[in-house]
Amino acid sequence: MKKSQFTRMVDRLEAEYAAWDAPAKRFEAAYRRTPFTILVSVMLSFRTKDEVTLEAGKRLFALADTPETMAALTEERIAEAIYPVGFYRKKAQTIRQMSRYLLEHCGGEVPRNEAELLKIKGVGPKAAHIVLETAFGEKTVAVDTHVHRILNLWGFLATATPEESFSELKRRLSPEEQAGLNKLLVSFGQVICRPAKPLCTECPVADECPAFTPDSPGSSRRRV
Structure with a gap:
């Protein structure tokens, strides 16, 4: 072509x-959209149907939607909120570790460049570019x-x-x-x-x- x-x-x-564009609208209206919730949502979506990801995000962000509040949750509580997303126990661990990393190394903010995003455990190129485009309006x-x-x-x-x-x-x-x-x-x-x-x-x-x-x-x- x-x-x-x-x-x-x-x-x-x-x-x-x-x-x-109904799928996109459902995600946008489901919870407060911030670089942090977008990053967590991308992590939840790996090998998981969109509707399952959406509902898991609603439950999780009702409990915590900032690195501070997320890091304060136990892995068990996060896992309970996001079940039945694929690999929910591993993702719970990753989300909590990522939240602590942001607090300890990034001032509690999601980095807005690829190199820094890729330093976060569990964030690969696809996730990084979704965050850069969706959260920060980068042309990528x-x-x-x-x-x-x-x-x-x-x-x-x-x-x-x-x-x-x-x-x-x-x-x-x-x-x-x-x-x-x-x-x-x-x-x-x-x-x-x-x-x-x-x-x-x-x-x-x-x-x-x-x-x-x-x-x-x-x-x-x-x-x-």
Whole structure:
């Protein structure tokens, strides 16, 4: 896929975004959005369905939504609040350790640069870039499974892992082109271009998608 086609498809999705951004709105309205709660939410979301992450975040942030109050909780209390997210006991330990790290090394604030974020145990490049974009408005792209899957489905990328996709996007797209791409494609991937039973007939870019066939929408889609 040429970059011009990619840009055109993204522009068309952005024009339709308001029609299917319900998942993003649910997260934004669920609890007070701060760099800290965003960082914790990213940690909770690893290998966990979005709805489970959302409810776990509500329960946890009702108890504590700052590094100070979170560090004061026991790991057992955090684990109880976030259950049944995947690896909930390990995540409880990581969240408490991260809260203490922020207090001891960052003045209780979430760092706003990648190098400092990556020093925090449990924070990888994807989490760091989600925080940088969502919490601080940085022009960057976080690549999760939705972004990786959809851009390979379109043929804009030919990569084997989200990490490879991230490197390729950083090389091919300007910061301005990266900005907002994660939020756009995650919502699109949750509502329309779903991994299972995609709603191809409702897709605003189906006519340009190489994986779409009008006779059997969804059945011809490659699995990435």
